[in-house]
Amino acid sequence: RKEVEQDPGPFNVPEGATVAFNCTYSNSASQSFFWYRQDCRKEPKLLMSVYSSGNEDGRFTAQLNRASQYISLLIRDSKLSDSATYLCVVNMLTGANNLFFGTGTRLTVIP
Amino acid sequence: NAGVTQTPKFQVLKTGQSMTLQCAQDMNHEYMSWYRQDPGMGLRLIHYSVGAGITDQGEVPNGYNVSRSTTEDFPLRLLSAAPSQTSVYFCATSQGAGRDEQYFGPGTRLTVT
Numbered sequence: 001r002k003e004v005e006q007d008p009g010p011f012n013v014p015e016g017a018t019v020a021f022n023c024t025y026s027n028s029a030s031q032s033f034f035w036y037r038q039d040c041r042k043e044p045k046l047l048m049s050v051y052s053s054g055n056e057d058g059r060f061t062a063q064l065n066r067a068s069q070y071i072s073l074l075i076r077d078s079k080l081s082d083s084a085t086y087l088c089v090v091n092m093l094t095g096a097n098n099l100f101f102g103t104g105t106r107l108t109v110i111p
Numbered sequence: 112n113a114g115v116t117q118t119p120k121f122q123v124l125k126t127g128q129s130m131t132l133q134c135a136q137d138m139n140h141e142y143m144s145w146y147r148q149d150p151g152m153g154l155r156l157i158h159y160s161v162g163a164g165i166t167d168q169g170e171v172p173n174g175y176n177v178s179r180s181t182t183e184d185f186p187l188r189l190l191s192a193a194p195s196q197t198s199v200y201f202c203a204t205s206q207g208a209g210r211d212e213q214y215f216g217p218g219t220r221l222t223v224t
Contacts, residue, residue: 004153032210043201043215044154087153091210098208101146101153 003027006088006102014110017078021105023088024070032091033064035073037084038104044087047073078109113137117202117216124192124223132187132219134202140214142205143185144169145177147198148218154201160185161208192223 006023013019025033033050048055050062050071061074071090075082088102118133136143144159156169160179174196176188189196202216 002153008151034212036213043217044213045215046212049212089213099156099213101155103151103153 002102003092003100004088004090004102006105008103008105010106010108012108012110013078015078015080017109018074018076019078019107020072020074021086021088021107022070022072023090023102023105024068025088025090025092025100026069027090027092028066028069030069030090030092033062033071034089034091035060035062035071036087036089036101038087039084047086075107078107080109080111083107083109115202115204115214115216117200117219119219120217121220122222124189124221126192126194126223128192130189130192132189132200132202132221134185134187134216135183136185136202136204136214137183138204138214139182140204140206141182142208142211143179144203144213145175145185145187146201146203147171147196148201149198157187157200159208189221192221194223197221197223 003026035047036044037047038044054063059076063072085104085106087104115136141162145157146154148154158177160166200219203213205211205213
């Protein structure tokens with residue numbers, strides 16, 4: 001079983017739509033959770049951290065469900081510029097080598 | 112303030128050749144790491160360093176060496192390139208290991224023929 005699993009998509013949604021991605025992780029002792037955004041042929045960049053109480057940043061909402069070991073990312077009012085691959089990243093605290101990346105979910109927002 | 116820089120951006124090697132991928136940062140971060148990214152797989156950790164003079168292996172270290180003589184530089188050496196090392200390589204830095212935001216360089220696209 002992979003440490004972090006994501007639906008690879010692709011998700012093709014019209015502008016203005018709401019879209020949600022889920023990610024599951026294997027280690028119940030995981031402590032820190034993140035969503036990164038990666039544009040085509042570019043490096044990943046931090047989109048937002050995910051806190052236990054959930055958090056929101058503009059049109060983006062991240063949730064954590066520790067009991068079911070998954071995190072989610074909700075994007076409201078999708079923009080063309082949201083087209084990218086979204087990486088789920090989990091810090092499993094198994095020493096310094098402790099960051100695990102999902103394969104990414106590809107989102108395309110269509111005009 | 113350049114952040115994290117990587118050179119070269121692209122490289123084609125023949126099987127058996129060696130080369131060094133360069134990574135430099137001006138963020139004064141202690142933690143640096145090298146990842147490879149392959150289609151259908153998440154980024155996988157090759158080697159990492161928690162400070163100058165200290166390096167350790169990640170998930171996929173075979174065929175690669177690293178050294179960390181300064182805080183700023185963390186080169187990755189391919190000893191004898193193999194087609195299986197065809198990948199996109201990213202260097203990353205952070206304040207600490209894991210809990211903090213990772214800052215990635217722009218990547219090096221390597222093809223081994």
